[in-house]
Amino acid sequence: MDISSGISGILSLVQIVFVVITGIYFWNMLKNQQNNKVSIERESGKELEKLQRLRRVALTEPLAEKTRPASLQDIVGQEEGIQALRAALCGPNPQHVIIYGPPGVGKTAAARLILEEAKKQLLSPFGADAKFVELDGATARFDERGIADPLIGSVHDPIYQGAGALGMAGIPQPKAGAVTKAHGGMLFIDEIGELHPIQINKLLKVLEDRKVMLESAYYSSEDAHVPSHIHDIFQNGLPADFRLIGATTRQPHEIPPAIRSRCLEVYFRSLTGGEIGQICRGAMEKMEVYLPASAIEVVQNYATNGREAVNIVQIAAGLALTRGETKVTTADVEWVVQSGQYSLRIDKKIPAEPQVGVVNGLALAGPSAGVLMEIEATVSPASPGKGKIIVTGIVDEEEIGSGQGKSIRRKSLVRSSVENVLTVMRQSTDIAPDDWDIHINFPGGTPVDGPSAGIAIATAVYSAIKNQPIDHQVAMTGELSVRGYVKPVGGIVAKVEAARLAGATRVLIPADNQLDVFQRYDDITVLPMHRLEQVLVEAMSISGKTTEDRHPAHSTELLPAPALGALGCD
Numbered sequence: 175m176d177i178s179s180g181i182s183g184i185l186s187l188v189q190i191v192f193v194v195i196t197g198i199y200f201w202n203m204l205k206n207q208q209n210n211k212v213s214i215e216r217e218s219g220k221e222l223e224k225l226q227r228l229r230r231v232a233l234t235e236p237l238a239e240k241t242r243p244a245s246l247q248d249i250v251g252q253e254e255g256i257q258a259l260r261a262a263l264c265g266p267n268p269q270h271v272i273i274y275g276p277p278g279v280g281k282t283a284a285a286r287l288i289l290e291e292a293k294k295q296l297l298s299p300f301g302a303d304a305k306f307v308e309l310d311g312a313t314a315r316f317d318e319r320g321i322a323d324p325l326i327g328s329v330h331d332p333i334y335q336g337a338g339a340l341g342m343a344g345i346p347q348p349k350a351g352a353v354t355k356a357h358g359g360m361l362f363i364d365e366i367g368e369l370h371p372i373q374i375n376k377l378l379k380v381l382e383d384r385k386v387m388l389e390s391a392y393y394s395s396e397d398a399h400v401p402s403h404i405h406d407i408f409q410n411g412l413p414a415d416f417r418l419i420g421a422t423t424r425q426p427h428e429i430p431p432a433i434r435s436r437c438l439e440v441y442f443r444s445l446t447g448g449e450i451g452q453i454c455r456g457a458m459e460k461m462e463v464y465l466p467a468s469a470i471e472v473v474q475n476y477a478t479n480g481r482e483a484v485n486i487v488q489i490a491a492g493l494a495l496t497r498g499e500t501k502v503t504t505a506d507v508e509w510v511v512q513s514g515q516y517s518l519r520i521d522k523k524i525p526a527e528p529q530v531g532v533v534n535g536l537a538l539a540g541p542s543a544g545v546l547m548e549i550e551a552t553v554s555p556a557s558p559g560k561g562k563i564i565v566t567g568i569v570d571e572e573e574i575g576s577g578q579g580k581s582i583r584r585k586s587l588v589r590s591s592v593e594n595v596l597t598v599m600r601q602s603t604d605i606a607p608d609d610w611d612i613h614i615n616f617p618g619g620t621p622v623d624g625p626s627a628g629i630a631i632a633t634a635v636y637s638a639i640k641n642q643p644i645d646h647q648v649a650m651t652g653e654l655s656v657r658g659y660v661k662p663v664g665g666i667v668a669k670v671e672a673a674r675l676a677g678a679t680r681v682l683i684p685a686d687n688q689l690d691v692f693q694r695y696d697d698i699t700v701l702p703m704h705r706l707e708q709v710l711v712e713a714m715s716i717s718g719k720t721t722e723d724r725h726p727a728h729s730t731e732l733l734p735a736p737a738l739g740a741l742g743c744d
């Protein structure tokens with residue numbers, strides 16, 4: 175055997191060993207892959223089985239869903255608000271809307287139903303498949319890096335999206351947000367006042383453009399690997415033509431003006447005890463249980479809104495149903511209000527009889543929640559020109575503009591109103607307020623502020639000094655200028671409504687606040703006031719004559735100087 179044949183033998187052996195090793199390597203690799211596949215399939219099989227087991231479990235329909243209003247007619251007490259919603263959204267040119275109102279009075283329920291109502295209209299642009307998309311402004315936080323934004327949408331860049339096919343190929347993927355999901359339908363943003371200012375700005379841009387433009391540093395219009403639909407999205411935007419319904423428990427002035435100016439503003443009001451009772455009876459029927467009148471009365475006394483009413487009925491019904499009964503007892507409801515620590519609801523009513531120095535003022539307890547607010551004044555003689563003023567039950571000082579980088583502290587507006595009242599009296603009347611110690615009180619435990627109590631404060635002080643009672647069936651609201659003019663105030667509809675619900679027969683409002691809708695009320699007369707003299711005549715005329723007797727057709731002309739001879743017209 176020569177050397178060369180020995181070498182070639184060794185080489186062949188090495189080759190064989192190499193081939194065997196490579197073969198074993200690939201065989202192992204295949205086996206591993208096979209094993210992986212089998213274990214993934216086994217794992218996936220187990221998960222699927224778990225999922226199917228979960229899907230087979232179904233509880234009965236929750237009582238909260240059973241009691242949810244199924245049509246706009248089921249929503250109690252919000253006729254005006256629903257009419258405004260219909261006008262805004264059910265016509266041929268629907269508008270964006272913001273619904274203001276206290277919590278739990280039917281804002282969400284109405285918004286959820288209005289799209290279906292709109293679809294019934296022949297000229298409505300909403301198609302049969304138009305979607306209603308909901309988002310909660312309080313939880314819809316966006317990511318400042320733009321990686322996730324449930325409202326506007328975002329781009330999953332390859333670096334974040336993992337090893338999917340498009341990610342591997344380095345292609346950014348646009349992800350639609352709620353504005354695009356709502357395209358062609360309605361986008362409902364509950365608690366819209368809680369959205370971050372940047373989100374509001376982005377939303378405004380979408381409302382303006384009716385589409386969303388998305389950006390990514392990973393996108394190149396030249397890249398031939400990018401699929402055409404992604405080119406299309408980056409170049410033309412994602413469609414986002416929808417109508418916005420925002421709901422908020424905040425006051426209108428707390429909502430950014432830019433969004434307010436693009437929306438029709440709709441107000442839902444707080445519910446009366448009677449309306450709470452009606453909601454209670456509706457819930458009872460839907461839950462197929464029975465509550466005696468005394469139990470409904472307990473709910474009426476403790477629930478301050480529709481949601482609380484329905485919750486109390488649900489828990490009380492739960493107690494009865496677990497006993498195997500469908501009759502809910504008054505004791506069940508009492509137990510729920512005690513254990514739930516509900517507070518007794520106080521529906522403010524007008525006083526039983528005329529009193530000296532006590533006047534029914536009107537205030538706002540929310541954007542569309544008016545309340546009757548008693549204002550009382552007492553006086554005692556002081557040394558001439560040395561009288562003191564005490565004002566209690568008010569906000570002393572308030573901070574405004576906080577949270578927006580700048581805040582200022584200002585003196586209470588009620589205190590300013592008191593000073594205006596005294597100026598008017600000093601200048602134009604035969605009474606000298608500086609000769610009296612005057613105590614003005616706003617009872618009720620909730621500090622009040624705002625200028626709209628001006629005419630009420632003046633009436634209370636005037637009545638106390640003159641020792642002349644004020645008609646207990648009159649309520650009033652209006653700012654008083656230092657020259658004795660009655661200036662307009664906010665929330666007039668809610669305030670008139672509160673006066674009406676409290677049992678007032680006449681309500682005095684600034685002439686500039688007069689609305690046609692007030693003519694429709696048949697249980698209260700709304701009288702427009704220009705000057706304080708008119709206010710005093712109306713407030714202190716308790717001879718039993720009606721307003722019609724005194725001023726036919728509710729004349730808004732300036733009255734002659736009042737017989738009271740106190741305040742002169744200027």
Ligand SMILES: Nc1ncnc2c1ncn2[C@@H]1O[C@H](COP(=O)(O)OP(=O)(O)OP(=O)(O)O)[C@@H](O)[C@H]1O
Pocket residue numbers: 241242243248249250251252275276277278279280281282283284364421422423445453479480481482484
């Ligand atoms: N006016 C109403 N008429 C009938 N049911 C009502 C009314 N208001 C509230 N409810 C009941 O309370 C539930 C909750 O009401 P809804 O969510 O509509 O209130 P909301 O005003 O949107 O409150 P929030 O501001 O807290 O979201 C409803 O599903 C309904 O069962």
